[in-house]
Amino acid sequence: MLSRQLIAGGLAAIALAVSAGVALASPGQAISNVNVRSGPGTSYKIITQLKAGDLVDIAHCQSGWCYVGLAGATDGWVSQSYLEHLSAPVIVPPPIVVRPHIVVRPPYHPHRPPHRPVKPRPPHKPRPPICNGKPQIQICLPKK
Numbered sequence: 513m514l515s516r517q518l519i520a521g522g523l524a525a526i527a528l529a530v531s532a533g534v535a536l537a538s539p540g541q542a543i544s545n546v547n548v549r550s551g552p553g554t555s556y557k558i559i560t561q562l563k564a565g566d567l568v569d570i571a572h573c574q575s576g577w578c579y580v581g582l583a584g585a586t587d588g589w590v591s592q593s594y595l596e597h598l599s600a601p602v603i604v605p606p607p608i609v610v611r612p613h614i615v616v617r618p619p620y621h622p623h624r625p626p627h628r629p630v631k632p633r634p635p636h637k638p639r640p641p642i643c644n645g646k647p648q649i650q651i652c653l654p655k656k
Contacts (some may be wrong), residue, residue: 537570537571537581538570539567539568539569539570539597539598540567540568540569540570540595540597541565541566541567541568541595541596541598542562542564542565542566542568542594542595543564543594543595543596545562545563546561546590546591546594546595547560547561547562548560548561548580548582548585548586548588548589548590549588549590550588550589552574552575552577552579552589559585559586559588560585560586562582562590562594566582567598568580568581568590568595569581573592576591576593577589577591577592578590578591578592578595
C-alpha cells in the first residue's frame with residue numbers, strides 16, 4: 513500500500529515538473545530561416561524549418577541550442593543564434609463579476625403537512641379570583 517502511494521506521489525511530482533517546464537517557456541522569434549532538428553546539434557535529423565519572423569515558445573537552452581515549441585508542428589531544437597527572446601506582455605483579463613442567484617426555501621419534510629401560518633391568540637382576559645372553590649367578583653374573605 514505504501515509503495516502505491518509513493519508511486520502515485522512520484523508520478524504527481526513528475527507531472528508537476530513537466531507542467532512547470534511548459535509554463536516557464538518564454539516567447540521567441542526566428543530572426544532568419546533556420547532548421548528545426550530532432551536534437552541539439554547539426555548531426556541530428558531536420559524536422560522542419562522556421563521562416564524569419566516565426567513565433568516559437570522557447571522551453572530551455574543548452575550549449576547554444578534551444579528546445580522550442582511550435583504551434584501546429586512537432587517541437588524540436590534550434591540554434592540559439594537564430595532566435596530572439598521576446599518579452600512576454602502581461603495581459604490581465606478583466607474580472608468577471610456574476611451576481612449570485614440566491615433562493616431560500618423552507619426545509620422540506622415529506623412526513624409533515626405543509627406549513628400553515630399560526631393565527632395570533634386573542635389577548636388574555638384576567639380571571640376572577642377564586643374563593644372557596646367558586647369564582648368571585650368581589651373580594652372574598654377567608655372563612656372563620
